[in-house]
Amino acid sequence: QVQLIESGGGLVQAGGSLRLSCSASGRTFSTDDMAWFRQAPGSGRDFVAVISLSTGSTRYASSVEGRFTISRDNANNTVFLQMNSLETEDTAVYYCAAGPGGLHWNTVPYRYWGQGTQVTVSS
DSSP states (O other), rough: EEEEEEEEEEEEEEOOOOOEEEEEESSGOOOOOOOOEEEOOTTTTEEEEEETTOOOEEETTTTTTEEEEEEEEGGTTEEEEEEEOOOOOGEEEEEEEEEEESSSSSSOOOOEEOOOEEEEEEE
8 A cells, every 4th residue: 555645735816826735655666657636616626736756857848837746755755846936727726646667647556545635815
């Protein structure tokens, strides 16, 4: 099992920044990629970004590319999501996920999920 705990969410004005963290514990050697998804009220869970823990390769949703940056600290089993130039449309619960390699953008391959952290962007 892999346990994931997100932190760093909160309320921010449009144009501001937040940095989310996802700390992994347990059988972390069983995962290759870690990703961020988000879910707004009444919507499905959407892909945001993914990073390969071994190579550092990344993939982003078009809606966040150029504004968000995913990074990892393998020594501390932590993945970050730096979010800049936030927009009201970025308001959602953000989830961390861990799974196999392949930089997948859909939820199916990801076996482990955190509880989520709320990000609210006000106008």
